[in-house]
Amino acid sequence: MDPLLTFIVILVGMYGLSTSKNIIKSVFSVTIMESGVILLFLNLGNTEGGSIPIVSRASEVIADPLPQALMITTIVIGSTVTALALMLCIKVFHHYGTVEWREILARGGGK
Amino acid sequence: MPDMLEVTAYALQVLLILMAIAIVTHKNNGTIIILIAVFSLVTASLYVINKAPDVAIAEVAIGSAIIPLIYVISISRQREFIVLDKAMDDFIISDNSFTGVGYIFLKRFTDFYHLELNISNDVRLCSLGAGRDQLLCEETNVDLIITKDEDTGKYILKGKESSILMNKLKQMAKDYEMIEVVTFKDRDFGD
Amino acid sequence: MIRNGFLLLLLLVLFSVFYFSLQDLLEFQKTSASYFLEYGLDETGSSNLVTSILLDYRLFDSLFEAGILLIAVSGIIWISKHEIEEKNAEFMIDKFKTPDLFVTFSRLVYPLMLAFGFYIIINGHVSPGGGFQGGAIVATAILILYYIDAEKETNIKLIVTIEKYLYLTILVIASLSFFTRGTFFTNIFDPGTFDTGTQSIYLIVLNVLVGFKVALGLWTIFTAFLKEGR
Known part of the structure; x- marks a missing residue:
């Protein structure tokens, strides 16, 4: 497990976010970045030779439960935020007739 | 002999990066939804390898059912x-x-x-x-x-x-x- | 093309910054795990340390997280609301004729999924799981109902009202510890006088409430999406 490989996932999401031409593509990229961030946190919280964070007689070393608890909330919040963004996207399509960033900005959508 | 779990973890990481690139560069939105569902399954297995079963359960439940559904609906609506x-x-x-x-x-x-x-x-x-x-x-x-x-x-x-x-x-x-x-x-x- | 190359260069710079700061980040993993392993069970009564953080040490965070969920749900409903009543708001799914085989299997799987969700919620303090994950599974089980019966009508207003009251109940139960122990947002049973068995009652109650809240929130979200029709 390497945090560097996880960071590449975040960078791919960033690349997608900055090159995406359409709103749905941007939302996809945000989802990817979110997964990368979660993986990075869990990766850093994981200790070598540790077990899952449940107290038992066998476990001497455990993975850090704190980032895991934070990441559970991130997943639930992330899904609702994605849903909110997509709902806005539907509304934007029915108002501007398109979901391409360029055309929306050309019609004064970025004011 | 190398640790099999570690090898699996590296293979899944590389697969994850490839899938992320595929999602970002693919043109067809319908294919991307399937890729997103598989992407979240791969991340869930990586969470388990990272000793976080709690997070994996949440990811499987949300990322493989509810997220693809809302993507399908919003993509079909924008056509x-x-x-x-x-x-x-x-x-x-x-x-x-x-x-x-x-x-x-x-x-x-x-x-x-x-x-x-x-x-x-x-x-x-x-x-x-x-x-x-x-x-x-x-x-x-x-x-x-x-x-x-x-x-x-x-x-x-x-x-x-x-x-x-x-x-x-x-x-x-x-x-x-x-x-x-x-x-x-x-x-x-x-x- | 030049823009693309510039972007790639920027990402490369970010990557190298991350590479050089990695050593500092790795210090992060030596902080709290041993403390939680040593005192977590005695102080909170939960063998699952993730649950002990979510429902005891950092209950304040979880409460705000549930609040954000409520706000996001209200936002989705507010965006998707229509002032003019739409009578034939058809559901998306009944456009594709659901195959009979799929319906039959959904009927078989639905109670199992619901039971699994409740199991995850109730056993949140001893095994992996808890309110948030179990709530998501219960919501997925409810989603299957729409495949079985595409004509199903849902009263969004009622669900959101229940959700609001559930959130208030969670807040009240979380603050009860002020009267028993003198501090807000922790277990109402003092670890000095009660054993872990008694303490887990509080965890189960809070897990069930959070689970229902999350399930109702996600249910509202996908109903709003399914209704987003003519």
Whole structure:
């Protein structure tokens, strides 16, 4: 497990976010970045030779439960935020007739 | 001999990066939804390898069912062109089939822009007065309203001025004598 | 093309910054795990340390998280609301005729999924799981109902009202510890006088409430999406 490989996932999401031409593509990229961030946190919280964070007689070393608890909330919040963004996207399509960033900005959508 | 779990973890990481690149660069939105569902399954297995079963359960439940569903719905919705037919004569339906002049015109328009044509003549929405057409356009997802001018016999197509599709429709309607395209002025959006 | 190359260069710079700061980040993992392993069970009564953080040490965070969920749900409903009543708001799914085989299997799977969701919620303090994950599974089970019966009508208003009251109940139960122990947002049973068995009652109650809240929230979200029709 390497945090560097996880960071590449975040960078791919960033690349997608900055090159995406359409709103749905941007939302996809945000989802990817979110997964990368979660993986990075869990990766850093994981200790070598540790077990899952449940107290038992066998476990001497455990993975850090704190980032895991934070990441559970991130997943639930992330899904609702994605849903909110997509709902806005539907509304934007029915108002501007398109979901391409360029055309929306050309019609004064970025004011 | 190397630790098998570690090898699996590295293989999944590389797979994850490849899938992320595929999602970012792929053109077809339908394929991307399937990729997103598989992507979240791969991340869930990586969470388990990272000793976080709690997070994996949450990811599997949300990332493989609810997220793809909302993506499917929003992508299918952004291909629709909803038309409300208030005229209710042979403009759209003649001889009990979709062969009216207006239908052929609209079908040509939507096929050209790869949209899906959806015509409704809901009784409740049609019974609203002509003064509320603008409100109807803004409050519901209706993109186009068809009405008939009794004096001149022209068909009037009403839509939002902000929509880029209405501009293109105007261009196309120039060749037709009996069709007139009218757009509503913008009010503040989202206010 | 030049823009693309510039972007790639920027990402490369970010990557190298991350590479050089990695050593500092790795210090992060030596902080709290041993403390939680040593005192977590005694102080909170939960063998699952993730649950002990979510429902005891950092209950304040979880409460705000549930609040954000509520706000996001209200936002989705507010965006998707239509002032003019739409009578034939068809559901998306009934456009594709659901195959009979799929319906039959959904009927078989639905109670199992619901039971699994409740199991995850109730056993949140001893095994992996808890309110948030179990709530998501219950919501997925409810989603299957729409495949079985496409005509199903849902009263969104009622669901959101229940959700609001559930959130208030969670807040009240979380603050009860002020009267028993003198501090807000922790277990109402003092670890000095009660054993872990008694303490887990509080965890189960809070897990069930959070689970229902999350399930109702996600249910509202996908109902709003399914209804987003003519």
